[in-house]
């Protein structure tokens with residue numbers, strides 16, 4: 079399916095046009111510290127170099143690159159946020175180094191190739207928003223052969239968790255279905271129309287909304303009940319759109335907590351800034367894993383298991399995970415997840431398969 | 438500005454594709470009763486006639502028209518809701534009368550002209566969503582010269598009100614600006630970037646969001662402190678897009694409550710079903726005026742006046758009101774409102790002018 083530009087702009091980019099939203103990102107200390115350190119602890123990657131900032135937003139990363147000694151920074155941004163970025167760049171006296179270019183990265187023409195591409199492209203569970211496509215496009219056109227990607231690596235993680243969210247959502251769902259039943263009765267009595275044929279599709283719509291849509295959450299690390307596992311590794315220097323557009327993986331994790339309940343799976347990501355093989359740097363990490371005092375605006379995505387399943391220390395969970403893009407909106411994701419439990423005794427459960435939507 | 442179809446679909450139509458949203462409308466008893474009565478108390482308009490339902494949604498109005506004796510009903514709907522409408526129409530055994538057509542009204546071709554056009558096209562404060570454009574388009578192409586519009590007339594109302602919302606929003610706004618100040622300090626200290634140049638645009642963005650965006654509310658009738666006045670009358674049989682695209686009006690209202698505070702203006706609408714001159718019917722009214730026990734999902738739109746202004750019984754308020762479509766999205770509205778108070782003593786206030794956004 080081709081992407082309609084205007085619809086994409088209306089849907090996706092519009093939020094980024096608000097300072098309110100940029101501020102939310104700029105207030106995320108974990109995110110800010112990681113990018114700040116990645117630049118200022120690796121000045122040798124920037125000093126005298128040319129840099130491309132894909133999706134500069136407020137311009138923050140471009141300004142840092144300039145302050146770290148870059149000779150020239152191209153700061154590309156699709157939204158009107160460029161106006162604010164220009165002001166900010168001027169107020170911080172790097173307007174001779176940073177050039178703000180308003181446009182889609184896919185369309186922009188630069189006067190030269192660059193030594194570094196920096197971008198904060200990560201969405202929920204890493205790939206929501208599909209913005210890495212634009213970074214790949216920029217890399218293939220504008221990065222010098224020996225250029226460096228910031229970040230250089232990304233990984234997706236998954237872990238079994240305990241949570242009361244499944245019960246809560248199930249009860250919300252049931253309330254809503256109860257309400258539907260009285261609606262059916264009333265419509266028949268008051269208006270002579272029998273709506274019961276819509277009960278099934280309404281039920282499906284609601285199951286999807288309440289139980290199959292992944293939930294944003296900032297988990298407490300204690301909610302993780304099994305070993306987190308990596309489900310995807312991305313080398314930002316070589317990854318292609320095909321690598322990330324759709325993938326499947328089978329992983330296994332062991333339960334590390336006594337007599338608890340599996341209420342779902344949590345997904346998160348980390349990225350690393352390591353330079354490249356010929357031009358390494360200080361390894362800086364940005365992780366969005368559950369944390370008591372380093373939580374991020376990305377949080378984690380929860381895929382509910384309901385009803386929750388009793389599990390025990392030493393049980394083994396095998397998970398087949400596949401992710402693809404939503405047919406209606408390429409920036410949203412569809413997940414298929416099948417899990418199976420092997421108890422310490424050797425007893426196996428029948429596999430449980432569910433579809434989820436990251437919206 | 439031309440309307441991009443795909444963007445419009447992504448933005449506007451997507452909500453109507455959910456049964457959840459259709460149910461909200463189908464549960465609005467004031468709305469349902471008015472349309473139900475308009476059809477069943479005016480069977481002579483439908484018996485043996487052809488009908489076009491513009492934006493049939495679940496198909497409810499089309500089903501009623503069929504049950505009231507229509508010979509043929511064309512039920513046009515842009516979203517996939519057509520699938521549910523078809524099921525509902527079959528389950529209610531009117532599938533031989535109602536033909537569901539999936540498509541934009543603007544594109545659809547009917548096999549014949551119709552005697553009646555029925556549509557529930559009203560948005561917040563009547564004109565939000567600009568769906569009446571599609572009804573006008575349908576009327577000009579498909580209504581017989583002596584045809585009837587359902588509804589036949591629409592009016593927009595406005596009244597001065599008292600409300601604590603202005604204080605609340607002002608305090609939310611101030612909190613948010615306080616938070617911005619600490620953000621500025623932290624960003625300077627932690628990350629060496631001076632963001633203060635963005636304070637002005639952030640302030641503007643926030644004034645717009647907190648104080649200049651009209652608010653949805655279901656007012657208590659006691660909050661109305663002056664005589665409601667009509668600011669726009671629409672004859673659905675003759676109105677043109679130009680009539681509704683933009684208009685200005687000057688009205689005056691007298692305060693009818695002793696020593697109170699003007700906290701804003703409320704806007705609402707009513708529509709009437711009266712048939713037409715040669716073919717009149719029982720006059721049925723659907724009003725969205727403040728009411729204790731007949732409130733609707735439309736509620737009223739509130740335009741805040743802040744700080745609130747002391748007013749007294751007998752004071753006169755003159756309001757210049759103009760409405761136009763938002764430049765970025767033709768389905769949203771911009772309002773300019775200037776009001777002026779003449780006290781009973783003859784003392785005049787200086788006019789207060791504000792812009793508002795209906796989003």
Ligand SMILES: Nc1ncnc2c1ncn2[C@@H]1O[C@H](CSCC[C@H](N)C(=O)O)[C@@H](O)[C@H]1O
Pocket residue numbers: 091094095103104132133134135136137138139154155156157159181182183184197198199209212
């Ligand atoms: N293809 C594309 N071309 C240009 N800008 C894009 C883009 N895809 C996403 N963006 C922009 O990329 C930004 C991502 S958010 C990150 C903003 C900023 N770099 C910071 O770290 O704070 C948004 O402002 C978004 O509008």
Ligand SMILES: Nc1ncnc2c1ncn2[C@@H]1O[C@H](CSCC[C@H](N)C(=O)O)[C@@H](O)[C@H]1O
Pocket residue numbers: 450453454462463491492493494495496497498513514515516518540541542543556557558568571
């Ligand atoms: N130009 C257009 N062409 C076709 N359908 C349209 C349209 N503009 C709006 N609609 C549809 O009109 C409906 C308005 S809501 C009213 C639904 C139904 N008639 C009822 O009274 O319950 C929505 O379902 C929307 O998708």
